[in-house]
Amino acid sequence: MPSYAAPLDDLRFLINDLFDMPNDPDVPGTADVTPDLIDAVLEGGAKICEQVFQPLNQSGDAEGCTWDNGVVRTPVGFKAAFDEYVGGGWHTLSLDPAWGGQGLPFFLSMAMTEMTVASNHALSTYIGLTSAVIGSLRGFGTDELKNTYIPPMVEGRWTGTMNLTEPHCGTDLRLMRTKAVPQDDGTYRVTGTKIFITGGEHDLAENIVHMVLAKIPGEDEGLGAVNLFLVPKFLVNEDGSLGPRNGVTCGSIENKMGIRGSATAVLHYEDAVGYRVGGDRAEKQGSNGKGSSKGMAGMFAMMNAARLGVGMQGMALSEVAYQNAASYAKERLAGRSLTGPKHPDLPADPIIVHPDVRRMLLHIRSFTEGARALAMFAGQQIAKAGRQSDEETRKAASDLAMLLTPTIKAYFTDMGFDCVNMAMQCFGGHGYVKDHGMEQFVRDARILQLYEGANGVQALDLVGRRLPTNQGEAVRALFAMIQKFVDDHKDDADMKPFVDPVQDGLNRLIGASAWLAQHAPANRDEAGAGASDYLKLLGTVLFGYMWARMAAVAQARLAAGEGDKAFLEMKLHCACYWMTRMMPETALLAERVAAGADTLMAPEAAAF
Amino acid sequence: MPSYAAPLDDLRFLINDLFDMPNDPDVPGTADVTPDLIDAVLEGGAKICEQVFQPLNQSGDAEGCTWDNGVVRTPVGFKAAFDEYVGGGWHTLSLDPAWGGQGLPFFLSMAMTEMTVASNHALSTYIGLTSAVIGSLRGFGTDELKNTYIPPMVEGRWTGTMNLTEPHCGTDLRLMRTKAVPQDDGTYRVTGTKIFITGGEHDLAENIVHMVLAKIPGEDEGLGAVNLFLVPKFLVNEDGSLGPRNGVTCGSIENKMGIRGSATAVLHYEDAVGYRVGGDRAEKQGSNGKGSSKGMAGMFAMMNAARLGVGMQGMALSEVAYQNAASYAKERLAGRSLTGPKHPDLPADPIIVHPDVRRMLLHIRSFTEGARALAMFAGQQIAKAGRQSDEETRKAASDLAMLLTPTIKAYFTDMGFDCVNMAMQCFGGHGYVKDHGMEQFVRDARILQLYEGANGVQALDLVGRRLPTNQGEAVRALFAMIQKFVDDHKDDADMKPFVDPVQDGLNRLIGASAWLAQHAPANRDEAGAGASDYLKLLGTVLFGYMWARMAAVAQARLAAGEGDKAFLEMKLHCACYWMTRMMPETALLAERVAAGADTLMAPEAAAF
Secondary structure, eight states, X not given: OOOOOOOHHHHHIIIIIISOGGGOTXXXXXXXXXXXXXXXXXXXXXHHIIIIIGGGHHHHHHHOOEEETTEEEOOTTHHHHHHHHHXXXXXXXXXXXXXXXXXXOHHHXXXXXXXXXXXXXXXXXXXXXXXXXHHHHHHHOOHHHHHHHHHHHHTTSEEEEEEOOBTTBSSOXXXXXXXXXXXXXXXXXXXXXXXXXXXXXXXXXXXXXXXXXXXXXXXXXXXXXXXXXXXXXXXXXXXXXXXXXXXXXXXXXXXXXXXXXXXXXXXXXXXXXXXXXXXXXXXXXXXXXXXXXXXXXXXXXXXXXXHXXXXXXXXXXXXXXXXXXXXXXXXXXXXXXXXXXXXXXXXXXXXXXXXXXXXXXXXXXXXXXXXXXXXXXXXXXXXXXXXXXXXXXXXXXHHHHHHHHHHHHHHHHHHHHHHHHHHHHTTGGGGGBGGGSXXXXXXXXXXXXXXXXXXXXXXXXXXXXXXXXXXXXXXXXXXXXXXXXXXXHTTOGGGHHHHXXXXXXXXXXXXXXXXXXXXXXXXXXXXXXXXXXXXXXXXXXXHHHHHHHHHHHHHHHHHTTOSOHHHHHHHHHHHHHIIIIITTHHHXXXXXXXXXSHHHHSSOGGGO | OOOOOOOHHHHHIIIIIISOGGGOTTSTTOTTOOHHHHHHHXXXXXXXXXXXXXXXXXXXXXXXXXXXXXXXXXXXXXXHHHHHHHHTTGGGTTSOGGGTOOOOOHHHHHHHHHHHHHHHHHHHHHHHHHHHHHHHHHXXXXXXXXXXXXXXXXXXXXXXXXXXXXTTBSSOGGGOOOEEEEXXXXXXXXXXXXXXXXXXSOSSSSEEEEEEEEEOTTSOSSGGGEEEEEEESEEEOTTSOEEEEOSEEEEEEOOBSSOTTSOEEEEEEEEEEEEEESOSEEEEOSTTOOEEEHHHHHHHHHHHHHHHHHHHHHHHHHHHHHHHHHHHHHHOBOSOOTTSOSOTTSSSOBGGGSHHHHHHHHHHHHHHHHHHHHHHHHHHHHHHHTSOOOHHHHHHHHHHHHHHHHHHHHHHHHXXXXXXXXXXXXXXXXXXXXXXXXXXHHHHHHGGGTTTSOHHHHHHIIIIIIXXXXXXXXXXXXXXXXXXXXXXXXXXXGGHHHHHHHHHHHHHHHHHHHHHHHHTTTOTHHHHHHHHHHHHHHHHHHHHHHHHHHHHHHHHHHHTTOSOHHHHHHHHHHHHHIIIIITTHHHHHHHHHHTOSHHHHSSOGGGO
């Protein structure tokens, strides 16, 4: 059975030493937050994840969810664990106290996101979506909707869902068929079938708040007709008590590869009462010149938050898989070190003596810790962008967050899946049997590359939409930020092994960006052909930047005799791994971007 | 539900056009083989795989094997399918007719290996191991063992297994505890526990022939004490009829991630009667200077064959996953081509219009077809090495096979797993639910990187043992072979896009080999640190060589107006993909090899 210990040392290193977040005036909610409070929250959160969530992870997978005539039961223990978590207010750590939240800084809720996923990915999905719906309603709901639906979700009595996909329609929302017909009383009647609805039906909560995309008939038949509606499972009386069942039923749940404790529902809406969210038309946006509703903006805001969350899931699963692989590698005896026995007293050396095992572990660890740093950095930008800071700071943070969101979603989940697999590989054949729990991490992690927009779609979003915005203003600011760090440290001999590879990677990233800017306008397939490699290139360079920053802090603290020496030295080892083994890949990725579309587009479709 | 059509066109291209195998005097069994016979065998084999094996693949996974008090039941339908297959003699196509085989050339049995795995990986495991045990007995068994045990396996009434692993002991056979105590009558009594025994217990056959590694007490306690024993499930009377049950019982079967229709048994041996296989001591071998038994040589021969087979499994699963992904991509509608609608009559374009989808499909296909070619090439070398040809030809083929075996095992299964995942990715979220069958391919393929020696062990075997043999004579011959092809075609302008990248890759491979030869003798960790990347580098260059050869043949046939134009043009498209997107990776891999061991070995074990 796998184990999990929340990586509190690394979180403290990021929060305090790398980003000094408690003293960042642009991060909301830090004013009253003392180091002791941060520690208390991290330790309390770690405790519930380690002791309540994690022990249910394997049993939840083995049991799965069950569907019986529209009623869905979650695995044994999920309800009690869910109640304890939401009862403690852990899902609303950084929510405004005016809405019942704790008003703590974002980085604490990010730490909780990681810990809940690492300890129980399936169970965490119900929580993450509820937080996302609260956030969306706060931003785009009417006062009446907010006052009716937010408090029970904050109290953990109700949960939330996002409803986008239909059987024939995933990424391409234009194809949507679900209809929302306006009623005289201002409500809508929603009819259609939605699939892949995470937490769409379950027994954890009294009511479920579905956020549903649907078309209003008679309006523009394209994307412009798509609006966002709140459709509760049970209608709500004026006093907030539950009324009759609304016209939404769960037709079935999916039999999936993983996250088997997370109910993925098919929902049939039939004249269900819905309330429009963000009914006003937003400013015109997008290259097609069509306006879309504020509700769509609300859905997109929710999806951006969800994408960062999904990226973090890749990091979280990589962390727990790493911990178990490292433990196994230090215990399992096989063979002798190539340079002579390291434990002659034992019948064989532990496999951690083998360079190839260390290569795998360092790969996973340098990904995981690099990802944790970049996620925190992205969260910091999102927090700054949402705050009434000066406009220049706000715009810079917002631009960075725009670029980071799809990159983190796709890069963290592609790399995270590879890393979880590598951790399983450290177990040899034992990794393939269910007992050790490693294969569950692989099955669970596999959804990450698919949900919240398949990774290829993230790459196209990055390269096709986000990169060219304002003639690449955002990405140029990002280049300048990294260049500044390199310039600031290039005369420091100790930092040379860290800044030189970053400079090389940055140059290649700039070159690939220029190639796209030059070629994509004439043939948009060039952008599509290079999108995935470009995203990976950007991710690799961003990790290099994070590792160089972490190396600088680690070196400074070691020189000052501060902090945990072994911890800081391991940071430098991981930074070295990233620089020597991962940064060279930037050359390959840039070459692939510039390989262009011709080879890909040449075959006739029928030839495939 | 997924579909499968055996890739007969590609097999014919390889057999006839690329390798001209029916006319190769060094390939046994080709004398009487007419093109019509080859076609008949391929088509008959395809039919049973497509129509009998494949329909049981999903149901076999859903049902799995069951264990009840030592008795193991395979999924519904497996027994009838197995009987039909072995009853038709499909598992002994290239076995010597003197032993009841069909005496057909090896390439037909290789084609069958691929088709059985692609259509039903779990079911194929029982067959593949039985063939391996027949081969091992033929090479190393006494006449009595051969005459008793081979015919019932040829008839398909009995099956075979390999028993190496014990709970505490996988790769490191020195740690083995299973004992074989000599008896006065020349037999042995075998006692111990073996795990991960594929087909170790089941209901497909009347008897099971276990090939078991065990130590003879009192001999050298290291590897030298390990010998190979044949231990039947039921003892066999002199007339060949079944006698009493032997002292081997199935304690349980593993609950695994995939290949759930393949019974992976824990076998308890308690004073089981065993017969030594290859009892004489072989010549001294290995760097430790210890002699090992001929039985061990027999096991290693069986393992080499099994490694090629496992590599082919990666290719086979990639093929079937590709077929389903390509079909889906041509049917599923979402979005519009970036360069304008390609099907304005439809509500959206099929996703095959998107460059990133094509990138994934071309990646999978160029791997799969490159792998099929290289596997056939390796099989050709093995066939030549086993034939009484002239010594120079035999030695060259044997050396090549020595290098190709671990490379194919690890490279095909790492790439195969990635490709199967990519095929699943083409389905978006639909790939994650069981209905489409894509996630089963992923779960099934994941074992390949683990069994028959984890891929890291293959890499170390390649770099640590096979590469340095005779001062690198074998790999230098391989370099010369590729260089000759490049030189022969470098003045052909049409071939320039194919030979230039191969030349670059070859140069990098030579450089990485020189780096290892220079550094590894002084510090063997340098070999371990670069092993996996070196293996990948070798694999990438070998695929480049295969694709360049295939491109040359395709161009020649197109120029001559021969063959299927669309098929040959797609060959060139795939070759272009490999050259432009994959060959550049050789620079990265060579750089990683030369990155050395320091970064990996620097951290204390406790720091992980």
